[in-house]
Amino acid sequence: MGTKLNEGRVAIVTGAGQGIGRAHALAFAADGARVVVNDFAADAAGAVVEEIVAAGGSAVVDSADVADWDGAARLVDTAVREFGRLDILVNNAGFVRDRMLVSMSEDEWDAVIRVHLKGHFATLRHAGAYWRAQSKAGDQPQARIVNTSSGAGLYGSVGQGNYASAKAGIAALTVQAAAELGGYGVTVNAIAPAARTQMTMGAGEAMAAQMAAPADGSFDAMDPANVSPLVVWLGSLESGSVTGRVFEVEGGKISVADGWQRSAESDKGSRWEPSELGPVVEEILTKAPVPMPVYGAR
Template sequence: MNEGRVVIVTGAGQGIGRAHALAFAADGAKVVVNDYAEDPASEVVDEIVAAGGQAVASVGDVADWDAGAAMVETALAEFGRLDVLVNNAGFVRDRMLVSLSEDEWDAVVRVHLKGHFVGLRHAAAYWRAQAKAGELPQARIINTSSGAGLYGSVGQGNYVAAKAGIAALTIQAAAELGSYGVTVNAIAPAARTQMTMGAGEAMAAQMAAPADGSFDSMDPANVSPLVVWLGSPAAGSVTGRVFEVEGGKISVTDGWQRSVERDKGSRWEAGELGPVIEEILAKAPVPMPVYGAR
């Protein structure tokens, strides 16, 4: 599906990002392996090359403007084009809101949300130039949100806000970039990564590989087939959507949309709204529970 296409995967030195890079390479793509550290990126490049694929490392901070531009330039210099951007890089600094520091908030929002925007912005500028030159690309952006961002997660307020922002950014970008031949979708994956294994003993136990050799639903490689498909020309009609993926299960997640309403036809008085709100909420869908809420 992706033979000859050029793909950037951010945060590809380990975990889900590494799985994406290997899966795209196995599907015939040329891969730019981005990571904040040189050694993990180079190791993934070596693994791809040893398997007969083509890859190059791009070491840098995804939330740094110049590093984001350099990442795109690496793809163009090494492979002559860019077709797919997979925004995956991120980390956590978990703490309850009443204990969360300003630095912890800023760091997580910066890497996740700004880090998604920076790569998107530089890649989109390249594709817009292509479109204006009469060469409409079949370009793809796949962002990485989270179930935490969609439903909330106790003790992860900074991460939740960033991942919710990524889901909204995906919808926004899909609307703005479609005329340039770019689709934009997001995934909300559940898999065993350094982030999830470090989230406490209960989470680590849930994420552990099965000892009996049965299907490992938390293997990061389970996430990548959807991303590889979304990055391919076959996915040209799918844009502005958020997919959850865990093990062998894929679902599409509907975002904010208008549900039950009541129109008086004139201004409401505050004192009459109690029964109205009660009626609306009784008819509305029940929200998904927040992870970790009692």
Template sequence: MGESALNTDRVVIVTGAGQGIGRAHALAFAADGARVVVNDYVADAANGVVGEIRSAGGQAVAAPGDVADWDTAASIVATAVEQFGALDILVNNAGFVRDRMLVSMSEDEWDAVVRVHLKGHFVMLRHAAEYWRAQAKAGAPRQARVINTSSGAGLYGSVGQGNYAAAKAGIAELTVQAAAEMGGYGVTANAIAPAARTQMTMGAGEAMAAQMAAPADGSFDAMDPANVSPLVVWLASPEAAGVTGRVFEVEGGKVSVSDGWQRSVERDKGSRWEPAELGPVIEEILAKAPVPMPVYGAR
């Protein structure tokens, strides 16, 4: 732990932390002095990361299981409180993909991805929020933080990932909603849209795998999952108290803020429009509006 640690003795849950970005988050929080609850669907993966943290002198416990299951999510939050006496930070990261074009996607492929990503974020948030509300009402509010994981796919769309993109878009809006509803309890909520090399991205086809591969010449690895974690660690800290309801993109050494849906160009007739009137009006509005970001993979 360095002298500039921001989260010393704070308690964090990281979901989906057995590998990839989640594992990088867990290790980064431990290095920053936090006590870490490591969740993963695969118990051996969660226990392996706990072992890494403890071997480096940090404090961690495993809380494996399905984050989209109501009772399991409650038990993960309870593990943090029982083992470390509190909960300060929730990092929702768990997820997986079942890529398919919409015309070919099955009901199960849709349901499974939306369940783990969107419902999993909500269920964990719901149980953590209940704890933080109780603490605030008891006169002992926490400087609590939620960091959710959206995606560029959720912000801009991604061909062949309609289920994933819809779930990640829902997570971005859930973050805005949580920030508005939970601020009174001392909770901030933000989201990240990371770009990094993970099992999901490496399995998304040869072109994606080539783009995500580590550089052979030893230069800066922009796709290293560890590049994402410093922003998450900072957003989780007391320093970030004034930042809430925002979505940040992070890739390599680049950090940017993404503005969500907001009213742009408008025309007000002052009375009901006739359908035949709207053609030139819509043409004018769209000509003056910002050009949308292109959908990933679109031609």
């Protein structure tokens, strides 16, 4: 057993009743943190809390809707009331309503954007206000926010336009929040995990087969627990110099995803004529990096 990096710290994990969120909650508890296990399904959250307590840890249930403004505020209040403080917020809650864009309903769009993107913002905003108040009172936090984006948000995913848009927004929100909250002692990073969850197993036979656990007992690269060590480290005091970054995690592989940045360019020094731009665009695209392919594109 390695050194516990989060001994005595207090963490909120949203969407922690199952899958990746459950793995995060268990990992933080094993690392010495006290955990608020948030899930809209209170029974599922309760089962995770029982598992943590049975292992000698400390945890409480919260069943707030993270995308409800007052519910997100109560979630932060729960951590402070039950454990006296809040150090770590892990935004993980979400679900999918997959459909091609030309078939997607307004409700399917709104529901996914609400839970993923607003659900990240609402909790982040209330936690950020708590830490800002601490900082202004002279008690500078060493706080951490870990958001959950996705490869779909970084590269696109056919049939998941609502989900991809929400996750892209979360990646941008991470960079924005890192810049705004850094002065209050808060770092903000994101992960884009690949793991076996209820969402991925419901995404079709091909995806389910890819995500299935190996029958031979070899390393299970899609085990959700593989994602949690990086999240636990990002929640710790050790990670204080890392902020505004997005990490992809799959199995034993961790990589940094670089966001939008300028690459090739052409500057005329005056206004372009539309008729001039064909060869100019062709030239700069030839010099620019090739984009990652959209998941599911032919």
